[in-house]
Amino acid sequence: MIEIGYMELALGSLLLLVHGAVTLIYKAGSPFSLLIAGVRMVVQLSLMAYVLRFLFAADMPLWTLLAVLVMVAFAGYEVVARQTRPMEGWWGYGIATGSICMAAGIVTVFALFVQLKPDPWYDARYTIPLLGMVLGNTMTGISIGLSTLANALKQNSDAIEARLALGHTRTQACQTVIRQSLHTGLIGIVNSMSAAGLVFIPGMMTGQLMAGADPIEAAKYQALIMFLIAGGTAIGTVSAVILGVYRLTDERHRLRLERLSIKM
Known part of the structure; x- marks a missing residue:
């Protein structure tokens, strides 16, 4: 399995700028909602990863x-x-x-x-x-x-x-x-x-x-x-x-x- 580094993950997040630009140009909503959703997703996935590691070990x-x-x-x-x-x-x-x-x-x-x-x-x-x-x-x-x-x-x-x-x-x-x-x-x-x-x-x-x-x-x-x-x-x-x-x-x-x- 190919491991993904933090740098590759950060570069992938730059694609959110495309979404934000479309939202801003066409006034299809607030680009800040996308930013909040992205940060929230990363935090939630990180917390879930640690929780799952604990659950798998605790059994x-x-x-x-x-x-x-x-x-x-x-x-x-x-x-x-x-x-x-x-x-x-x-x-x-x-x-x-x-x-x-x-x-x-x-x-x-x-x-x-x-x-x-x-x-x-x-x-x-x-x-x-x-x-x-x-x-x-x-x-x-x-x-x-x-x-x-x-x-x-x-x-x-x-x-x-x-x-x-x-x-x-x-x-x-x-x-x-x-x-x-x-x-x-x-x-x-x-x-x-x-x-x-x-x-x-x-x-x-x-x-x-x-x-x-x-x-x-x-x-x-x-x-x-x-x-x-x-x-x-x-x-x-x-x-x-x-x-x-x-x-x-x-x-x-x-x-x-x-x-x-x-x-x-």
């Missing part, structure tokens, strides 16, 4: 569980932070975190016990990277799904309230919005699976190839990961959207958009 389920809980908690926070119309109070965070925890938990446990079968089953070398990949993609699907749901309910409130007035249940009245939210939340993984291997080589397979793994084995691992991500994204997005609909309506089948807040 204790308690520490692995603690790392998992921290990852899920931050994933829920990231979902809420990306919303332009988040739910008021702790509901948004609770729905996001609960959906992420359920989806990632089901998929990760399924992979550990059925496909990978590490010994011990809680081996952090398998559990943490696998959970991280599933969490990242599930978080994106849930974030997009909830954002689409809030915006679509706001834009189609008159039509939804008319259906509710005609006697439709809240699920029936919001059926079109639910379908739209799920389609938007799930389209990302569908596009990734459709283009994988033909348009691009996914990250895990690329890493294994650069580390010297056999291409066939790397392809099998990548296919398994994509299957797991697709399942986790579907479970998490469906759960979040359905729970979001129930939160933004009530038991009397009324639309409750006042439960949304708008970020300034």
Whole structure:
């Protein structure tokens, strides 16, 4: 495996200047947000590297569980932070975190016990990277799904309230919005699976190839990961959207958009 020095890494970071220049020239946002995101990424990856080194050496389920809980908690926070119309109070965070925890938990446990079968089953070398990949993609699907749901309910409130007035249940009245939210939340993984291997080589397979793994084995691992991500994204997005609909309506089948807040 070819090692990357700090000088090579620093030279690679210069490519961010291209992104920043485009943002500045076309006024597509603040270049400082890119700088902050880049610094944050480096700090987070560095901390994760040291944490993983400790977890791999410790080989204790308690520490692995603690790392998992921290990852899920931050994933829920990231979902809420990306919303332009988040739910008021702790509901948004609770729905996001609960959906992420359920989806990632089901998929990760399924992979550990059925496909990978590490010994011990809680081996952090398998559990943490696998959970991280599933969490990242599930978080994106849930974030997009909830954002689409809030915006679509706001834009189609008159039509939804008319259906509710005609006697439709809240699920029936919001059926079109639910379908739209799920389609938007799930389209990302569908596009990734459709283009994988033909348009691009996914990250895990690329890493294994650069580390010297056999291409066939790397392809099998990548296919398994994509299957797991697709399942986790579907479970998490469906759960979040359905729970979001129930939160933004009530038991009397009324639309409750006042439960949304708008970020300034």
